[in-house]
Amino acid sequence: MERAEPMERAGRSPAWALFVGPYGIYLLVFLVLPFANVALLSVYLHSPTKIAVAEFTGANYAKLWEAYYFTLFLRTLRLSLIVTVLCAVLGLPLAYLLARSTSGIKTLGLFLLIMPLMVSTVIRVFGWVVILGNEGLVNQALRLLGAEEGLRLLYTEGAVVLGLSQQSLPFMVLPIMAAIERISPSLEEAAQNLGASWGQMFARVILPLSMPGLVSGALLVFSVSMSAFITPALMGGRKGRMVGQQIYEEVLTAYNWPGAASLTIILSALMLTLVGLALWTTRRRARLEMAR
């Protein structure tokens, strides 16, 4: 009979490579190398006939300063910020309610939150197209109320914001809910016993303590929105174009691969910078709070 080895000693054997190796190698081949290739491609020369020529140039990046791309990035940033704020406003109270409700309601609430998140984006957008279209639900209701002409709701920035908010709201609610669950209800009672109204208690107790959840939720919502493609493509028309669409078209229809690559790199860099900044400011704030 083999003697059972103590766990720690077995743990130091090179066996870990067998467990961690397969996915590690897989990610190297299908995640790291593809993005390395994009970085390389982004400094290649674009040629209308050969797609990409291996001559180094900064032209693909210089081009992004043109008014067209600049507006595109600005719109993408602006819409993503609006979506993030909207999701925070809608998500905070919902997260609080779910965190503080009985387990039966919580189970149902979580199901109804996660189910729409897992259905394909294209289907959710299709639902919105039916609701907002010229003959859609909203316009029918308006006509019943006596409106002469329907509103043009689809193919506007507002439609894109609505669609993106619906899609990313669960990303906001779940982390905030987790943060609020960690706050002891006795803190709320203490605040209210000392004379705070519910609103004051929420603003001074719940909000600051759920900040880490709010930040991670906001980061998730923001990055989902920044890289959106399906929603602006089907709901945005010309007015609601976003960077994701530009990348898709430059790869698959315009065959400007170096152009698409530089857009990908800039979008990733922009997102990483903003995410890093948000994390840095919250850490800094936390440190300042501690120092106080």
Place this chain on the structure above:
Amino acid sequence: MPGRAPRFLWPFAIAVYALLLAPLVVVIAVSFGSSSTFDFPPRGLSLRWYRAFFSSETFVRSFFRVSQVIGLSTALVATVVGALAAIGLVRLRFRGRQAVETFFLSPLVVPHILLGAAVYLYLARLAWPTSSITLLLGHIVIATPYVIRCVTAGLVGMDPRLEEAAMSLGCSRAQAFVKVTLPLLRSSLVTGAVFAFIISFSDINLALFLAGPGAPSLPVHIFAQIQFEADPSIAAASALQIVIVGGLILLVQRLFRLRLMV
């Protein structure tokens, strides 16, 4: 419990849920309509668009031959690879473990549209034509982290003394793992596999780039149909997807703490 969750929050919450579920409800309602436009509320009830869906060769192929097959294959591969990775990360100590874990979960935060474009351009450089195989390769990247999360949570919550007890009764380390730990991990593994399937089944951003011209997945086919010739068989296809995904989530909600997944 005095004064918690004030009443006025309830109407607010119901309104937010209405917003969240509106598109899905509308899609399901339209799929049972009888007219050939997207009427909501539907003017008459019929199964006409389900018949149209099942008699359309492209819809049936994209649903059963492409999306379902790729989803199941993704689930299988992601579960094996992801479970191995999770076991390695939780049970074994090695240098850089933390960094490896971050790396393994990174596909959760890489935007899928960028990953799709990057893999597409990479395959183009290798002169590897896109097909269902390349889509499967892409889906494994994004589905495996879900399995890793599930199995990690399952392993962390397990009492290590169970395995030790088995070993003190004469099992080798490997036997103890297979006979004691693995059965206890069953619900984590099932949940991981189901999520891997759903991620693959619902994905459109990778599929747009990697599915290959001859074999669109169901979401890609729906996307093309919405853009060009729209008839309510799209709604039938979408309603089927909603029911499958909803049913699977209901199933795993019984097995696992769902919120860990997002």
